[in-house]
Amino acid sequence: MPKFSAVRKHEIQTGHRVYGHEGQCGNLHGHSYVFDIYCLANSLDNLGMVIDFSVIKNTICNWLDDNYDHRMLLWKDDPLAKELVCLDPSVVIVPYNPTAENIAHYILTIVAPQVLHNINVKVTKVVIKETARCSASCEL
Numbered sequence: 330m331p332k333f334s335a336v337r338k339h340e341i342q343t344g345h346r347v348y349g350h351e352g353q354c355g356n357l358h359g360h361s362y363v364f365d366i367y368c369l370a371n372s373l374d375n376l377g378m379v380i381d382f383s384v385i386k387n388t389i390c391n392w393l394d395d396n397y398d399h400r401m402l403l404w405k406d407d408p409l410a411k412e413l414v415c416l417d418p419s420v421v422i423v424p425y426n427p428t429a430e431n432i433a434h435y436i437l438t439i440v441a442p443q444v445l446h447n448i449n450v451k452v453t454k455v456v457i458k459e460t461a462r463c464s465a466s467c468e469l
């Protein structure tokens with residue numbers, strides 16, 4: 330059986346810190362995160378596509394723009410989170426320690442099913458590039 334994929338790239342600027350990390354990742358800092366969002370299908374629609382790329386843009390990419398772009402992601406268990414969110418409402422408290430792996434897992438398992446709930450396509454992998462040399466992914 331053939332396997333088709335459609336991949337949409339999206340970039341956002343986001344701050345974070347990895348709570349508990351003893352090196353520089355424990356400092357408040359930011360990245361130009363580049364997401365690769367993979368949709369897979371065993372068959373194509375009437376037009377010959379897995380999904381119209383604009384659908385990925387209008388769902389997952391818009392969600393990222395609205396919720397994470399130019400924001401600071403801090404884990405709910407990070408003591409700094411509750412302090413900083415009072416001073417600056419652009420801080421986003423997330424239910425996970427915001428490593429690239431955990432961001433990818435959240436987008437794949439929580440956000441994608443939520444924003445694509447009535448669309449017949451499955452997001453099966455999210456790759457997040459933090460720097461030119463480093464990326465992490467989560468795959469179903």
Ligand SMILES: [Zn+2]
Nearest residue numbers: 354358359360
């Ligand atoms: Zn970082």
